[in-house]
Every structure is written in C-alpha cells, then in structure tokens.
Amino acid sequence: MKLPRYQWSDLARAQQRALFQRPAVADNATIAASVADTIRKVRAEGDAALYALTAQFDQVSLDALSVSDAEFSAAEASLSKDAREAILTAIDNIGTFHRAQQAAPIRVETMPGVVCERISQPLDAVGLYVPAGLAPLPSAAMMLSVPAAIAACPIRVLCSPPDSQGQIDPAILFAARNAGVSTVFKLGGAQAIAAMAYGTASIPKVVKVFGPGNAYVTEAKSQVASDPMGAAQDMPAGPSEVLVIADAAANPQYVASDLLSQAEHGPDSQVILLCDDAQLIDAVLASIRDQLALLSRADTVRASLAHSALIQVDSIGQAIQLSNEYAPEHLILNLVDARERLHDIRNAGSVFIGQLTPESLGDYCSGTNHVLPTYGYARNYSGLGVDQFMRYMTVQEVNPEGLRQVGPVAETLAALEGLDAHKLAVSLRLADLETP
Amino acid sequence: MKLPRYQWSDLARAQQRALFQRPAVADNATIAASVADTIRKVRAEGDAALYALTAQFDQVSLDALSVSDAEFSAAEASLSKDAREAILTAIDNIGTFHRAQQAAPIRVETMPGVVCERISQPLDAVGLYVPAGLAPLPSAAMMLSVPAAIAACPIRVLCSPPDSQGQIDPAILFAARNAGVSTVFKLGGAQAIAAMAYGTASIPKVVKVFGPGNAYVTEAKSQVASDPMGAAQDMPAGPSEVLVIADAAANPQYVASDLLSQAEHGPDSQVILLCDDAQLIDAVLASIRDQLALLSRADTVRASLAHSALIQVDSIGQAIQLSNEYAPEHLILNLVDARERLHDIRNAGSVFIGQLTPESLGDYCSGTNHVLPTYGYARNYSGLGVDQFMRYMTVQEVNPEGLRQVGPVAETLAALEGLDAHKLAVSLRLADLETP
Numbered sequence: 042m043k044l045p046r047y048q049w050s051d052l053a054r055a056q057q058r059a060l061f062q063r064p065a066v067a068d069n070a071t072i073a074a075s076v077a078d079t080i081r082k083v084r085a086e087g088d089a090a091l092y093a094l095t096a097q098f099d100q101v102s103l104d105a106l107s108v109s110d111a112e113f114s115a116a117e118a119s120l121s122k123d124a125r126e127a128i129l130t131a132i133d134n135i136g137t138f139h140r141a142q143q144a145a146p147i148r149v150e151t152m153p154g155v156v157c158e159r160i161s162q163p164l165d166a167v168g169l170y171v172p173a174g175l176a177p178l179p180s181a182a183m184m185l186s187v188p189a190a191i192a193a194c195p196i197r198v199l200c201s202p203p204d205s206q207g208q209i210d211p212a213i214l215f216a217a218r219n220a221g222v223s224t225v226f227k228l229g230g231a232q233a234i235a236a237m238a239y240g241t242a243s244i245p246k247v248v249k250v251f252g253p254g255n256a257y258v259t260e261a262k263s264q265v266a267s268d269p270m271g272a273a274q275d276m277p278a279g280p281s282e283v284l285v286i287a288d289a290a291a292n293p294q295y296v297a298s299d300l301l302s303q304a305e306h307g308p309d310s311q312v313i314l315l316c317d318d319a320q321l322i323d324a325v326l327a328s329i330r331d332q333l334a335l336l337s338r339a340d341t342v343r344a345s346l347a348h349s350a351l352i353q354v355d356s357i358g359q360a361i362q363l364s365n366e367y368a369p370e371h372l373i374l375n376l377v378d379a380r381e382r383l384h385d386i387r388n389a390g391s392v393f394i395g396q397l398t399p400e401s402l403g404d405y406c407s408g409t410n411h412v413l414p415t416y417g418y419a420r421n422y423s424g425l426g427v428d429q430f431m432r433y434m435t436v437q438e439v440n441p442e443g444l445r446q447v448g449p450v451a452e453t454l455a456a457l458e459g460l461d462a463h464k465l466a467v468s469l470r471l472a473d474l475e476t477p
Numbered sequence: 478m479k480l481p482r483y484q485w486s487d488l489a490r491a492q493q494r495a496l497f498q499r500p501a502v503a504d505n506a507t508i509a510a511s512v513a514d515t516i517r518k519v520r521a522e523g524d525a526a527l528y529a530l531t532a533q534f535d536q537v538s539l540d541a542l543s544v545s546d547a548e549f550s551a552a553e554a555s556l557s558k559d560a561r562e563a564i565l566t567a568i569d570n571i572g573t574f575h576r577a578q579q580a581a582p583i584r585v586e587t588m589p590g591v592v593c594e595r596i597s598q599p600l601d602a603v604g605l606y607v608p609a610g611l612a613p614l615p616s617a618a619m620m621l622s623v624p625a626a627i628a629a630c631p632i633r634v635l636c637s638p639p640d641s642q643g644q645i646d647p648a649i650l651f652a653a654r655n656a657g658v659s660t661v662f663k664l665g666g667a668q669a670i671a672a673m674a675y676g677t678a679s680i681p682k683v684v685k686v687f688g689p690g691n692a693y694v695t696e697a698k699s700q701v702a703s704d705p706m707g708a709a710q711d712m713p714a715g716p717s718e719v720l721v722i723a724d725a726a727a728n729p730q731y732v733a734s735d736l737l738s739q740a741e742h743g744p745d746s747q748v749i750l751l752c753d754d755a756q757l758i759d760a761v762l763a764s765i766r767d768q769l770a771l772l773s774r775a776d777t778v779r780a781s782l783a784h785s786a787l788i789q790v791d792s793i794g795q796a797i798q799l800s801n802e803y804a805p806e807h808l809i810l811n812l813v814d815a816r817e818r819l820h821d822i823r824n825a826g827s828v829f830i831g832q833l834t835p836e837s838l839g840d841y842c843s844g845t846n847h848v849l850p851t852y853g854y855a856r857n858y859s860g861l862g863v864d865q866f867m868r869y870m871t872v873q874e875v876n877p878e879g880l881r882q883v884g885p886v887a888e889t890l891a892a893l894e895g896l897d898a899h900k901l902a903v904s905l906r907l908a909d910l911e912t913p
Contacts, residue, residue, distance in 0.1 A: 063705070127889035134587040134883070141585045142595065149577045151570040151844035159578065162823055164857060176895045212893050248857040263703075269499070269715070273857040279705065292909075298902035305898045336897045383872065387598055394874035399902035402875060405890040406883055408587035409871040421600060421684040421709040423869040433859040435845040436819065438830035439838060447570070447842055453563035454841040457648050459612045461772045462741045466734035466835035473728075 044326055046351045049315075049359070060350050061367050063416050064280055064309045069260060076231045076260045083235035088243050094232040101207045106243050108209060108225040113218055116211030128179060128216050131406035135187045135220075138408030142427040143191065154443025158436040166196035166245055167430055168237030168272065169222065170252035170262075173202050173229070175307065177210030178253075180404060182217045184411050184425065185251050190221025192430030196245050197222045198237060202229020230254075234261035238272035251275040251425065253412065275429055279416025280309035283400055284369035284389075286360045286382075287316045291375040292396055293324035297332055299373055299399050300325070300349070301342055308344035313367070314351045315360035322351050361385050370415035371400050390419045441474050480762055482787045485751075485795070496786050497803050499852050500716055500745045505696060512667040512696045519671035524678050530668040537643045542679050544645060544661040549654055552647035564615060564652050567842035571623045571656075574844030578863040579627065590879025594872040602632035602681055603866060604673030604708065605658065606688035606698075609638050609665065611743065613646030614689075616840060618653045620847050620861065621687050626657025628866030632681050633658045634673055638665020666690075670697035674708035687711040687861070689848065711865055715852025716745035719836055720805035720825075722796045722818075723752045727811040728832055729760035733768055735809055735835050736761070736785070737778055744780035749803070750787045751796035758787050797821050806851040807836050826855045877910050 047060065082090040088106065096102050117125070147159040169185040171178055182199065189197045199222045201209050209227055217225055226244060228236060234254075240246025250262055250272050259278040265271030283303035287296050300312045316322050329346070333339055354360045357376060364372060368388035376382055379394045386392060390413030391403050404411045412425035423429075439447065448467045455463035483496065518526040524542065532538050553561070583595040605621040607614055618635065625633045635658045637645050645663055653661055662680060664672060670690075676682025686698055686708050695714040701707035719739035723732050736748045752758050765782075769775055790796045793812060800808060804824035812818055815830045822828055826849030827839050840847045848861035859865075875883065884903045891899035 123889050124893055127886045127893075130883075130886045131890060134591070134593075137587045138583075138585050138593045138595075141583045144580070147574075147577045149574050149844065151573045155570070155838075155843055157570075157574045157844040159574075159862070165823065178894060180890060180894065267699075269713070269852050269854065273854075277705070294905050295902070298898060298905055301898035302896070302902045305896055332898070332901060335901065337895065338897065342898070380874070386870070387601065389870055391871040391873070394872060397877065397880050397906055398873055398875045399887075399906065401887045401891060401899040401902045402591075402883060403871075403873055404887075404899060406886045407591055407873040407875065408585065408593040409873055414868075416705050418705065418709075419868070419870075421868065424871055426595070426869060428864070432850075432855070432857065433862060434822070434825055434855075435827040435839075435860055436830060437827070437834055437839055437843040437845055438816070439834045439843065441833065444833050447566075447838060450563045450566045450842045451835075451837045451840075453559050454567060454616060455837060457560055457563075458614060458616065459773065460738070460741055461774065462734060462737035462768070462778070463837040463840060465768060465771065466731070466738045466837045469730050469734055470833055470835065 044329065044346060044351060045349065046322065046326070048353045050355055060352070064311060064348060069256060072256050072260050076257055076264055079231040080235040080261065080264060083232055083241065084239050087241035091228060091232055091236055091241060095203065095228065098230055099202055101203050101205055103203065103207050103227055106226045106228060108214060108227065112208070113214055113223070116214035119211045120215055124212060125215060128183070128212065129219060132183055132187060132216070132220050134406050134408040135183055136191065139188045139191050139427050144428065152443060152446045154440040155447050156438045160434050160436060161431045162434060163192045163194040163431055164248050165194070166247040167194045168247035168250040169197070169199040170233055170250060170254055170258060171199060171201040171213055172254045172258065173210060174255055177213050179210065179212035179216040180411060181253060182213045183220050186217050186220035186222040188410065188425060188427045189430050192427050194430055196247065197224065198245055198247060199225045200228040200233035200237060201225070203227035231257045231261035234258060234265060238265035247272055249273040249275070253278065275412065275425060276414055276422045277418055279418065280311060281306045282311040282369055282415055283371040283373065284313045284315065284364050284367060285373040285375060286357065286364060287314065287321060287375040288357055288377060289318035289321055290377045291321060293321055294328045295396055295399070296325045296375055297328035301329060301332055301336065302400055303371065304342040304345035304349065305336060305338045308341050310345040312345060312349035315354050315363060317354050317356055317360065319353055322353055325351065357382065364389065368417045368419040370413045370419060371403070373400060388420050390414050390424050444470060444474060480765065480782060480787060481785065482758065482762070484789045486791055496788070500747060500784060505692060508692050508696050512693055512700055515667040516671040516697065516700060519668055519677065520675050527664060527668055527672055527677060531639065531664065534666055535638055537639050537641055539639065539643050539663055542662045542664060544650060544663065549650055549659070552650035555647045556651055560648060561651065564619070564648065565655060568619055568623060568652070568656050570842050570844040571619055572627065575624045575627050575863050580864065588879060588882045590876040591883050592874045596870050596872060597867045598870060599628045599630040599867055600684050601630070602683040603630045604683035604686040605633070605635040606669055606686060606690055606694060607635060607637040607649055608690045608694065609646060610691055613649050615646065615648035615652040616847060617689060618649045619656050622653050622656035622658040624846065624861060624863045625866050628863050630866055632683065633660060634681055634683060635661045636664040636669035636673060637661070639663035667693045667697035670694060670701060674701035683708055685709040685711070689714065711848065711861060712850055712858045713854055715854065716747060717742045718747040718805055718851055719807040719809060720749045720751065720800050720803060721809040721811060722793065722800060723750065723757060723811040724793055724813060725754035725757055726813045727757060729757055730764045731832055731835070732761045732811055733764035737765060737768055737772065738836055739807065740778040740781035740785065741772060741774045744777050746781040748781060748785035751790050751799060753790050753792055753796065755789055758789055761787065793818065800825065804853045804855040806849045806855060807839070809836060824856050826850050826860050880906060880910060
C-alpha cells in the first residue's frame, strides 16, 4: 500500500489546493430521479408503497411496519449484559451533555414599558433516520434520540431498514427505546424519508428529519427540505473525515489508530495528518502498516487512505491555520500544548484534546454528538444539539408608557420606508392614549 | 372592494384547507435558469460581470462598487435629525435584545475525568442583503447588521441595489454603519448573492448570506446554499403574513390598521383575522374601508386583501388551535387575556401581545428581529437571531481516570458496530495506562 506523504512547503499552490479538495460527490442525476419517483409513490399510495418498496429494496415482505412491544423485548433479551450497560452509560453521558444545552427563556425590557422575550419550544414532530447499510449503528440511534427526547418533541419517530428477516438490529431498538424513542418503523432509504416528511396511514408526518444515510437518503432529505409542504433537514451531508495535528511528542501508535478509525468508516472517508516532525510521520506510517493487519475492514481502509494525506508542515501554527481553512468534521489535537492551542481553532465540528482522547470516544460515549458538519460545512453549520430540535419564538408586549417611548420611533421609520398603514397602526393608538 | 368573510364552522373541510393555503409560489424555471446564468457569469468574470449586470438590471453605470467614506458622510448629512435619532434608537433596542441572546460556553464533566464543552464562535464572514425594490428598507439593514456585529463576525459585508443615480438610500447607509457594518457594496439581485457567495476581486467571499429579497434573490440564495463551495443561507423565503386573533373587547380600528399594515407589504402578503364576535368583524370591515382611503399603497393593499380572510370562529380556543396549524410569521393576540393565552401558542415567528402592540413595533424598533419564518416555516425554523451568525464547536478532553471510565464503554460499542480500529484506538491507550 502506498501512503500519500507530502511536505507542505514543497508543494505548488495548485497541489496544496488539490490535497485539501474533498472527494468529489458523484453526479447524482440518476439518484435524484429515482428518489423523486420514490417520493411520488409514497405520497400517492401511502403504506402500500412502503410495503412494496421495502420488498423491492430490502428484499423482505413485512407483516407490519412498526416494531412491536414483543420485538423490543426480544431485542433487549438478545443483547449481552455488557452491551446493554454500555448503551445505557453512553445514553447517560450524551444526556448529561445535551441537557446542559437547553436555552433559558430571555426577557429584556429594551425601553421602559417595552418588553421583548425569546421562548424556545420543541418541534411538534421529528423523524430520525438510522442507517444499517454497512453495519447497524446503535450509536446513531442514541445521538438522534437523546436530544429529541430532551427537547421533548411531542412526536418522535425513528426509521431504520429491516434485515432479510424483517428485523431491526436489537442494539438499535434497545438504544432507541432507552433514549426515549419507542415509535420505530422498519423502513429504510428514500421511502423512509418520504414517509416521515409527508406522513402515511401508519407513519406520522414530521416537520424535520435528522440523521445520516447513503446517497439516496441524503438526496431524499434534500428534496423534502426544498418543499414547503415537506420537512426541514438537520444539515447537508458529506463523507466523514478527520484531521489530526500531532507534534514530536505524540505517540505514533495512537495517531495511526485514530487515522485508521476514520478510514474504516468508508472508502470515501478522508484522513489527514498534519505534523511538524518527519520522524513521527515515519513512525505513524510504520504503525499504520502494523495495525492494518489487525483490521477486518482492511479493504475499506486501503481505499480511504489512498486519497488521504500525511503532510509535514513547518510548524504547529501553520498546521492550525491549514486546519481552519480545511474545516474538518473531527479535529484531534495530539499536542503537548493542545489545551492552549484550542483558542486558535476555528471551523471544526468537534475537537479532541490531547493524546488520551481518540475520536472513538466522541463517536460513542463521551457525551458530545457525533452528527457533525462534514465536507467543509463546519465553516457555516453546527453539529447536532438540542437546539436543532427546538425553535425560538419571539414575543413583545408594550404598555402605555412603552408605546409613548417607542411609538414615535416606529412612526418615523415607517414614514422613511413609505409604509402608511404601519405608521397609522401606531398613530391611532398613540392618539387614543392622549385622549382623556 | 369585496372582503372575503367566513364562518369557520359553516365551511366544508376542503374549503377550510383552501382558506389556509399559502399563495402559490410561481413556477420559477425561468427564474432559476436566469439566476444560474448570473451566477455563472459572476464566477467566471468577477467584477467585470458585476458592473455589466448592474448596468443591465439597475440601468446605472458605476465607477466603483463599494460605498466610499464620502458617500457615507453625505448620506448622514442628508437625513433629518428625527430620522437619524429614530434609526439610532431602533439600533439600541435591537442591540439590547440581541445581546441577551449570546450563549455562554458550556462545560460538563459527564463522568469523572471526561470533560465535554460547547464553544460558540462567530462565522468567519457573512453577507447581508438589503432590498430596495418597492422601497429602500433601512429596517432590514438594522435587523441584519446588529446581530452580525454582536456575533462579531470578522468580515461583514452588505449589498443593496443602487438607484438610477448610482446611490444607495441614505437611511440604509446610515443604519448599516451605525449598526456596525461599514463594508457596503452597490449591488443588487442574484449578482449580489453570487458575488458574496463566491467572492470577486472587490467583494469578499462569505460563508453565509442573509436577508430578504425578490424571487431572483431568493432563488440565488437557494442555489448558492446547495453548493458546498457556495454559502449557506439564513432561511427559506416566502411572502410576508400576519394572523390576528381578536375578541369582542378589541378596538376594531386597531385590528383594521394591523391587517392593513401587513397588506401594504406586497400584493402577495397574506392577512387573516380570527375572531369570535360577528359585530367586531363588521366593525373591522368598516374601519378597513375607512382607513384604506388614507393609504398611498391602496392598490397593493386591495390585491393582498383579495386573497386574505376574515374568519368568525366558535371560540378563542379554536382560533389558537387554527393559528398553531397555520404557523403564522406574525401573530397578534388582541385579547383581554393575551398574556395567559401565550402559553398555548406554538408555531409562530413573533407574537404581539395585547392591543397596544402593533406589528409595526416589531418591524422596526421593539428590539425583536423582523426576519422571521413565513409560509408555514414557523413550524420548523426560528426567526433571525445572534445564533445564526455563530456556530457551535464541541470539545472533549479525557484524563487517565476518564479513559478508564469511558474507554471500556467505547470498546464495547465499537465491537457491536464491528469497527475494529475504533476499538483499537481505545485499547492501545488503555493498555499503556495499565503498564507501569
């Protein structure tokens, strides 16, 4: 295996730019047409389309879409005590961190008698999607269900594709129910997104869909989000990625394992190391080769590493500047002064401080959310949090004193914009106030 | 003028649904193609395209795109003292309310030795769009610039179309500069959005564009937001709307003036009154006819009122339920018990409490933001606030004690998902911890 290794300052500008290019997203005109067709079918035929599409895409004929109590119980019974405890601990930690994100209401008197407020309320109904393509992902069930439950969205629905036996992975079911989501449907792909966005006889209509997925799921989320009658989406999707900044003091085995963790997510995962020490890069390369032999997904890892890069930089300061430009989903600071360097970090989804904090912890159980902006979107989007399951409503209330204060300001500004009725709405009230 | 008046309980289900239908958005394939062409030109030819498109669409040949210090000074000098003071007071009030929205950093120890944090940071560069089609909108300049300045986004750019003399309205310039935005360009339409999303020699590239606009601006925002190399947008757009809930005690003149205020925004504005008292509706109708005679935009108002509705309901409780389903941008509660009723309100952009709080106050100067979700988007989007000019980054740091606590949980979950490298990244570290 050839691992791409570079010295940043030796590269021409164009080469530098090419290195930080994300893997191109495939032209998806075919996918878009197929997804539009699926959405049309689900809207026209409802549940009947869901059964038919599941038979077609998941090769299984279902008796019912929804997961029964008996299936939840069987799922729990099938899991080891270790697995159940690990899931419950992860849910606890994620809950602890996400409960701290609840925004208090705001009430401000901007002028005497002019009160402005901001109230946050849960979204009425949310739809969570948990993929099971490469492997079932109970961690995704936790990361979506915990904030939805803390936000207290009245309707919380989760969809995940059934296996060939018509079952959802038991760890996903156990995680969802214990995280507060017990309305679960055996439904995958674009049909799941369409069903949640528009509703059917069995599936409640939601106002926002959340969660990762393959190209069909991603396209379906984008299509329903562009329809005012559809559902909003959490954030645009892209392949997962990690950027590691390491100095000479870093343990090369740890760095190698962190790069490999990201690479095993999928062949399109992007993995970048920025390091100011040539010897450490040598040692990381050697360790990657050693560890690769231990991994069951070695082919995926090789595919991912082929378009990744180990880059020698002139200084850690330069590495941080490059990272801020790249805007990684995950950023690991394997540096002796990682905590101090944090102040210089911008444009990253989630940051892992020091050599004892591998990305795996954030993926599963430190408490942070693993649904994060990738593909450069860390420049303009935040990772998932309780706030994305809520929305703010502002409120204002003015008493006579307040109207005397703020009313004339509104009249002047309305006149400036030539909006007579805006002015009149204030003038009528002010005139009555002054009439004994 | 015929004003559409209904009794809700007399209507068939389909009629009820039709009444709450938003005005259809015109099929915009032509607009989409024109906007795509504009974006292509701006990306290919940069500033040259901007000068050419401005000559074409705004019929003015500019010497420079950016507003000079001399132009800012001339703008200030041209405004009356009243106008300047009103703008400064509005900026103060908006600032007071928006400063209260700044989120404090979060730091939680989810397990002993496992620290999770959430840090908010301003977006690197933001682009603000202030339309001037029907009338110049200094209020939009304030509503966009104040939160951008409070968020402290390092690069803040504002675009607004030039008039036939190549000038931007003086009130817009005065408002922008005093609200903290002094990089202003004479640029309107899709070309302004394209220039900010991709950057040119003169216009800095931004990561997110904000603000209202016509169908071309809206389409341009949507197109650049769907390109990962473009810029995110604040929220989807739609025609403005108000829903008023009034009881028998409401002053019919005030109700009429509030409905007319919304109607004068544009012919596609939607205006709905829900009231449980037939006599009040009679009085409101009479007052609308009287006030209409005083308005300079009477034609716009008539067009808007034609697809609006005055609806008699059985009870205020029913009105609130209908409002929650409609999800209005602006909701006026002209009720004796408005404050108590607020607890039942969901799905509204901004709420105006009691008979002394007309929508005009929120449009200009109470302190709340007037950039709000319309077209039913109040179900799943929030109005503009400081948080949309920031994004959150999460951080985690684990010490040896923390890794002993949380590491085995991650190992178990990684094994459940079949991700060997994820497990190895933890196991290697745990093993070293136990080696003396």
